[in-house]
Amino acid sequence: MSQQRDRRDGPTGGVDVQIFAQTPEQEGQQTSGQGTGGAAGAPAGAARASAGAADDAHPAVPEVVTQALTENAASIGRALQVLASMERSGSLQELSEILSLLRLLKSALTDDMVIGMARRVEGLAAVATDPALTDLVTRLPSALRAAEADAARAATARPSVISLVRQLRDPKVYRGLAFLLSLVKHLAPEEPKARSSTSV
Template sequence: MSEEPIDPDSEAVQHALETLVELEETGTLDDLADAANLVSLASEAVDDDMVRSTMRAMVHAGELFDTAAGEPEALRNLEVMTAALSETAPDPATAPDQVGMIGMMRKMNDPKTKRGMGFLVQLLHELGDQLEQRAHRYDFETEIETERP
């Protein structure tokens, strides 16, 4: 910092005072003080373990996004599934009517249902395959018997 004294009549000081008065008159200064207090309280409440845990989660999320960016097919499938979820029940409180076993069997004659079931069966197959390939990452053993033709 400079050792020179601050000139109270300088243009910079006058501009700073005008800005401070404007912030006070609009109530923004109080908002800034409240925000600073909130940040101070939050920083006191957060410990090093929380920061490390959050950073690990953010790194993992970044890795997942990087993976997804390189998988356009996965992104398209997620888009289709998201749209289907939205159309299924725009409001979960008013979900579609319940369907019993007979109703489900009737729906199996619908070409759209058949196509969706094909997608789900393939998804389940691929999910099982990925679980088998990645079992070592998640600390569990898996011994899936493959069907014999």
């Protein structure tokens, strides 16, 4: 109920200003901005006179533009044709909207986030390009194909303990098993308790 009283007390509803940051100076800027909008509605002659004064103050600007138009007339003409075509088809609008996504990304991200993502990309890239991994990945397709072929040949034969023991004598099987057992050993977390712990 005290918060209801707050709303009564405040000149603009009291607590509303809590939601967003806005300094009194910014409020002032916005108010003056509206005033500027009002000035934009002044008679056209006044606006032209104002523009003319600006041209006098910076005579080089239109000259540069005129020179650029003259020197690149053909290119600019073709570019305008493309632009007009894109505008008619709606592509220009789509392009503008897609470009606004870049601004969105820039707005949403911070230095810390970019650094964090770059660090993770680097970490993943380091793993992906590790020679041990690339060597294993390179050997995997041929190993898979050979295993599928072996499995197809053996599909009708019933596995027995003797056949398993016989396969263990194969040096390649022995090395493969040794590799897998060692891999399992090294994949084990060093501190089992570290992963723990949903306690209640």
